[in-house]
Amino acid sequence: MNKSLLALATLAALAASTTANAADINLINLDPAGVGLNDTTPAAPVGGNPGTTRGEQARVVYRFAMDMWGGVLESSVDINVYASFAPLTCTSSSGTLASAGANELWLLNDGVKTRIYGAPLAESLVGEDLSDPSDPGDISSRFNGDLGKPGCLDGLSWYFGVDGNTPAGQVNFLNTVMHEVGHGLGVQGFLNKSTGALLAGYSDAYTQFAYDNVLGKGFEDMTNAERATAMKTPGRTVWVGSHVTQEAALALGKRLSLHPSAPVAIAGKDYEIGFAAFGTLASPTSFTNHAMVLIDDGNGTATDGCSALGASTGPNDTIAYVNAAAVAGKIAIIDRGTCSFEYKSKIAQDNGAIAVVIVNNAAGVIDMGVAASRTTVSIPTVMVSQADGAEIKANIASSAAGVVLSNLVAGADGAGHVRLYSPSTVAAGSTFSHFDTTLNPDALMEPFDSPTVEANFDADLTPALFNDIGWNLNPGNGKFANCDTGVDAVSAGGLVLGANSQAYNDVCLEGAANRSKYQACMTSYKNDMVSSHIITSTQGSKIATCIKRQVDQYGH
Ligand SMILES: [Zn+2]
Numbered sequence: 001m002n003k004s005l006l007a008l009a010t011l012a013a014l015a016a017s018t019t020a021n022a023a024d025i026n027l028i029n030l031d032p033a034g035v036g037l038n039d040t041t042p043a044a045p046v047g048g049n050p051g052t053t054r055g056e057q058a059r060v061v062y063r064f065a066m067d068m069w070g071g072v073l074e075s076s077v078d079i080n081v082y083a084s085f086a087p088l089t090c091t092s093s094s095g096t097l098a099s100a101g102a103n104e105l106w107l108l109n110d111g112v113k114t115r116i117y118g119a120p121l122a123e124s125l126v127g128e129d130l131s132d133p134s135d136p137g138d139i140s141s142r143f144n145g146d147l148g149k150p151g152c153l154d155g156l157s158w159y160f161g162v163d164g165n166t167p168a169g170q171v172n173f174l175n176t177v178m179h180e181v182g183h184g185l186g187v188q189g190f191l192n193k194s195t196g197a198l199l200a201g202y203s204d205a206y207t208q209f210a211y212d213n214v215l216g217k218g219f220e221d222m223t224n225a226e227r228a229t230a231m232k233t234p235g236r237t238v239w240v241g242s243h244v245t246q247e248a249a250l251a252l253g254k255r256l257s258l259h260p261s262a263p264v265a266i267a268g269k270d271y272e273i274g275f276a277a278f279g280t281l282a283s284p285t286s287f288t289n290h291a292m293v294l295i296d297d298g299n300g301t302a303t304d305g306c307s308a309l310g311a312s313t314g315p316n317d318t319i320a321y322v323n324a325a326a327v328a329g330k331i332a333i334i335d336r337g338t339c340s341f342e343y344k345s346k347i348a349q350d351n352g353a354i355a356v357v358i359v360n361n362a363a364g365v366i367d368m369g370v371a372a373s374r375t376t377v378s379i380p381t382v383m384v385s386q387a388d389g390a391e392i393k394a395n396i397a398s399s400a401a402g403v404v405l406s407n408l409v410a411g412a413d414g415a416g417h418v419r420l421y422s423p424s425t426v427a428a429g430s431t432f433s434h435f436d437t438t439l440n441p442d443a444l445m446e447p448f449d450s451p452t453v454e455a456n457f458d459a460d461l462t463p464a465l466f467n468d469i470g471w472n473l474n475p476g477n478g479k480f481a482n483c484d485t486g487v488d489a490v491s492a493g494g495l496v497l498g499a500n501s502q503a504y505n506d507v508c509l510e511g512a513a514n515r516s517k518y519q520a521c522m523t524s525y526k527n528d529m530v531s532s533h534i535i536t537s538t539q540g541s542k543i544a545t546c547i548k549r550q551v552d553q554y555g556h
Contacts, residue, residue: 047161050511235364241468359389
C-alpha cells in the first residue's frame, strides 16, 4: 500500500449496486519512457504472449490479469490500477518482488458497523467513482522489472507466458500480478500486524472475517494484544466467511484428522494432526477402531513418556509403563517434552502400543522429525494440539474411545475454516493478509509464489474471499464479441475458465497483425482447451461461434 488516505467522511450505508456488469479494470502505466512497462529490450514471444519487447510482454500480462479479475467481478464503476514495472530495490541475494494495495481507503457503514474498505470495493458497493480526478488510481501496484537481470536476485526471472506453464527457476508474472492486484481488491487487513492495533480504530472488510480458534473470538471482539498474539501463532487464525468455507473442500485437497468414535463427549470430532517422519506413516488402517490410553510412566502427573528416565535418555534405554498392560494393543497418548518424539514412540512401542498420539505443548500441530540416534520405531505417530489433547485426555479416562483417522480439508481447521498466514515471526507484508502455507494444493493468495498455481485457469479460493468481503461475482459466462462462450466466467471452487477466454481473446486481438492471424490465435487456444479437456467440445463449439463473430467485427 503506497498511500493510505483514510477518508474522514463516512459514506452512506451500503447499498447493493443495481447495474450488474463485469468490472472494467484499467491499467494506468506510470513508468517513464524506456523502462519497466516501456522497456524496449527485445524479447521472444513466449507462452501465448505475443509481445516482442520486455515492456510489451509485461503490459500484455498486466492486461491479461486485469481482464481476468474484470471477468470474475461485477462492478458498475471502473477500477483503475496504477502500474509500474520499473526497478525496485534489489541486490544479487535479496530484493522486493512486488507490492500492491488499495490506493485509497474509505469508511463505509453496513447499517450496523463502520469499517474500512479499499477504494475498488468501496466504489463498487456505493456505485460511484469516489477518487479525486487528479489521483484516479484505485489500486497501486509495483513489480520489480530488474528481476532476471544481473545483480537482481540472480537465478530468478519472470515468466511472461499466459498459459500457466512456468518453467523451473522462473516466477510466473501473471500469477504475481493477479496476486498483488488481489490485495488491492481486498485481500488486505489494515490492522498493525505487530501490535494488533486497528487502523484509526476501525476494523475493515477483510479483518471482520478473521477468527481466533484458541480464544474462540472474532478479531473484532479481541483486544490489540489478543490479535497480536493470534497473528504470530501458527495455526490459530482462520477465515470464517461462508463462501470460502463452503468452497474450501472444492478448491483444496483432503488431509487426515483424528476422529474418535467414542466416548460421546468427543465422538465425531475432527482433531487436526501433524505427522511423523519416523515409523509407519499414519493411515486410517493403522488407527481404525483402537482405543486411546494415556500412558503412565511412573512419574506422577508427568506423562511425557520419558521423564522417569531423568538425564538418562539414551537411544537404547527402555522404560516399563506402570499401565503397560492397558497400553498394549492400544493407541498411547503421550505429552510432548523432555525427550525426542521418536524416543517416546519407541518406548510406547516397547510397551506394546500399536500407535502414538503426542499432545503438543503449544498451540497448533507440527510435523515431527527424526531424532539423530533412533531408527527402530515401526508404529505410526501423530500429534494433536495442546488444547485438543487436553480435551481428549479429559474424556478418555472413563471410556475406551475407538479412533479412526478421517478426512479434513487441507489447510482448514476441524470446523472447515481455512487458515490465514500467521508465522511466529511477524512479516509485516505477509502476516495475516494471506492464506496459510498449509493449504494444499497451494493457493494464489499464499505469501509465496508456487509453481503449481495456474491463476489463468484457477483462482482457487480468491473469488470466494472476494464474495465474502462484499464483491458480487459475475454469475454469467465468459463473453467476447458480444457472444456467450458457454463457459462460466467463474465457477464454484474458483475455476475462472470463462474469464480466461475473454482475457485470451484480448491477447489474440492485440497481438495479431490481421484477422486471419487473430482467427488462428484463438482457434489454437480453443483447440488446446478442448483437447486437454479443460472445456467440453460443446463449449468449444460455442467459442468457435464467438471467434467467427469477432472475425466478422474485425473489419479488415
Ligand atoms: Zn501477497
